[in-house]
Amino acid sequence: MSKTAATITVIAFLFGSAYGGCFYSIMSLKVLVWFPLLLFLTEKLFKKEEMLYGILIGIVVSVQILAGYLQFALYSIIFSTLYFIVHLCFYHLKDRGFKKSTRIAFFYLIGAFVAFGLSAAQLFATVELSQFSSRQGLGIEFSMLGSYTPLGLIQLLFPRCTFASGGLLYIGILPFFLSLVVVFYKKDRFSWFFIFLTLFSLILAFGEYSPLYAFIIKAIGFYGLRVPAKFLFFTVFSLTILAGYGFDRYCSTSADERQNTRYTKIIFYVSVGAVTTLVIANIILFLGKGFLINFGRNYVEKNIYGKPFHHHSLDVYYDKVDSVHQSLVSNTYIYNPFIISSxxxxxxxxxxxKYVRRWVSLWGLQFTCIALVIIDLYVFSLFGTGFRGNMAPVKESLKAPGAIEYLQRDTGLHRVYGLIPNKFQDDYSRFLPNYNMYYQISDVGAYSPLVMNDYYKFMEMGGVDDSIWRLEPSLDSLSKDLNLLSLLNVKYIITYEEINDKRVELAYSDEKVNVYRNKGSLPRAFFLSDYKVISDGQEALEYLRSEDNPMDVVVLDKEPVMFRNGSDEQYNNASVEIKDYSPNKVILNITASSNGILVLSDTFYPGWKAFVDLEETEIMKANTVMRAVIIPKGKHIVKFVYDPVPFNYGLRLGLYTLICVPIMIFVSNLKKFKRY
Incomplete structure (x- = not known):
């Protein structure tokens, strides 16, 4: 590939919908940025036939896994391995023979072991967490969420046209035209592979619209990964590579008028077809508004409302149908500035x-193409899908609102709860759980696919989003479940509306939000003498909701050993002082006038160990999600320590792998050292 072709490829990749569009999220780029390097190292492995490159491949893969977005890391591993297998079986085996091909395969396998070893801590911890995930037991419907509709292909020329596509596919109009050139000229092994990868990844991205994707998912039997549209990254990557190859082919075969004519005709028909589709779609959407909205609402009633992973009210879906129609009309309007620019x-x-290459020199053509691609993708960045839409100004975004500053002044151990309905999330984004992490405020809500199933059920009052759907908070659910929030050490409630409940009092108010203080909030750790055993989690939650004072009793999932229920005792017959509190360790001093149970309102999870006066004791599950230990009468030092076995094994394996890597590199290069 020439330098100009490589420049076009790089610009299209960096500022198209894959990278410059912050594909799916900025976190995904921390994984996907390594994919081109994987292919480069694989090529080096074939050319040099040295173990070093197999090891480097393993190191890069481990970095992808450790970056934190395992779904994209998995896809990257699959496609890079596919690249290796195709070139090994169809090219290297033929050219270099079985013995050397086996040697290459062995080096690649070593890289796989290196990747596994270096990332074992992350993998082992993830496997452990997945056993408690709220995504356990999902069906094939989940894996189809976020499919890319075939109608979205018009985005290759008109990126503003979403058509509710579920994703975005754009590399620039000229690069797309250049990628089509490869089809009409002689293809080498790279061209064939990236044509295959373009089509294969696109078919997978279609998800529920693709029989192949459905067949693969059913054959594997794993439905835990959603949004097939994520495969579009590899479609975009392949198209940009083909655009570079297409530019070189186009420049080097200008004398072939027959092929050139066929190629320009195809471009002409594709362009006219896309514009015609756009105009017809806009006319239908505008004139058939009533029919289309009624059709959409009927479709929602029969195929979406009440189905798995669709838990909103019918009115919410009706509003969504109306907004989608309005968006489609706007995005296909022929006089839309972005449509005109396209x-x-x-x-x-x-x-x-068609014409410029005949009138100017090769240098002039190169300059014209690069300039046009830059202008095109600059306009694309204005849509809000590029860096402009994904990165807000730092000073404006991170400045703490008045309510947050008020909460920060309370330096005691406590948590907050944000009662922010879904429809107001954009206006109140700085009061959502993920923002509160930056402000060092402990929030019982969450936006994460890592939410555990027990906690998801506990937070039925809303505020938890496991990235499938968000439990909708409301004043009614708050009134019903305020006892549960008190158990979680929730001292403050943030809301945009007034709360008329004698159990809370207004602590702060401004033109944006109100902050209420929960009068019944329990401390982070508290002592009880009375307990009740309820093994069924849902039954336990109903019991906790029904209690007027949750401090009177702790609900355990099994009978504690060597402890007699002391219902005649009072919960406040002990003093509890937290001496040290950190993510992996909690140390408390406790003085109890009788035997009892110490409850820590932190998540019950494997790997935590508890010690009473240096003697290890069993941690019981309390109130369905918390930790509790039995405390004898007297003064004691209680220590909770997080010491996860799978993670520690993975850490040791990673350390051993790290030690072995330089040794393997040294041994594999002994022959070279002897030569010198």
Whole structure:
């Protein structure tokens, strides 16, 4: 690939919908940025036939896994391994023979072991967490969520047209035209592979619209990964590579008028077809508004409302149908400035392909193509899908609102709860759980696919989003479940509306939000003498909701050993002082006038160990999600320590692998050292 072709490829990749569009999220880029390097190292492995490159491949894969987005890491591993297998079986085996191909495969396998060893701590911890995930037992419907509709292919020329596509596919109009060139000229092994990868990843991205994707998912029997549209990253990556190859083919075979004519005709028909589709779609959407909205609502009633992972009210879905229709009308409107800009760039791109190369030198053509791609993708960045839409100004975004500053002044151990309905999330984004992490405020809500199933059920009052759907908070659910929030050490409640409940009092108010103080909030750790055993989690939650004072009794999932229920005792017959509190360790001093149970309102999870006066004791599950230990009468030092076995094994394996890597590199290069 020439330097100019490589430049076009890089610009299209960096500022198209894959990278510059912050594909799916910025977190995903921390994984996907390594994918091109994986392919480069694989090529080096084939050319040099040295173990070093197999080890480097393993190191890069481990970095992808440790980056934290395992779904994208898995996809990257699958496609890079597919690249290796195809080139090994169809090219290297033929050219270099069985013995050397086996040697290459062995080096690649070593890289796989290196990747596993270095990332074992992350993998083992993830496997352990997945056993408690709220996504356990999901069906195939979950794996189809976020499929890319085939109608979205019009985005290759008109990126503003979403058509409720579920994703975005755009590399620039001229690069797309150049990628089509490869189809009409002689193809090498790289061209064939990236044509295959483009089509294969696109078919997988179609998800529920693709029989192949459904067949693969059913054959594997694993339904825990959603949003097939994530495969579009590899579609975009492959198209940008093909655009570079297409540019070189286009420049080097200008004398072949027959192929050139066929190619320009295809571009012309594709362009006219896309514009015609756009105009017809806009006319239908505008004139058939009533029919389409009624059709959409009927479709929602029969196929969406009440189905798995669709828990909103019918009115919410009706509003969604209306907003989707309005968005489609706006995004397909022929006089939309962005649609006009796409049409102008489309005409110019066709003009460049058809005529400019005949009138200017090769250097002039190269400059024209690069300039047009830059202008095109700059306009694309204005849509809000590029860096402009994913990165807000730091000073404005991270400045703490008045309510947050008020909460920060309370330095005691406590938690907050944000009663912010879904429809107001954009206006109140700085009061949501993920923002509160930055402000060092402990929030019982969450936005994470890592939410455990027990906690998800406990937080039925709302505020938890496991990235499938968000439990909708409301004043009614708050009134019903305020006892549960008190158990969780929730001292403050943030809301945009007034709360008329004698159990809370207004602590702060401004034009944006109200902050209420929960009068019944329990401390982070508290002592009880009375308990009740309820093994069924849902039954236990109903019991806790029904109690007027949750401090009177702790609900355990099994009978404690060597402890007699002391219902005649009072919960406050002990003093509890937290001496040290950190994510992996909690130390408390406790003085109890009788035997009892110490409850720590932190999550019950494997790996935690408890010690009473240096003697290890059993941790019981309390109130369905918390930790509790039995405390004898007297003064004691209680220590909770997080010491996860799977993670520690993974950490040791990673350390051993780290030690072995330089040794393997040294041994594999002994022959080279002897030569010198």
């Amino acid at each position: 049409i102008v760039i489309l005409i110019i791109s066709f003009f460049v392909i």
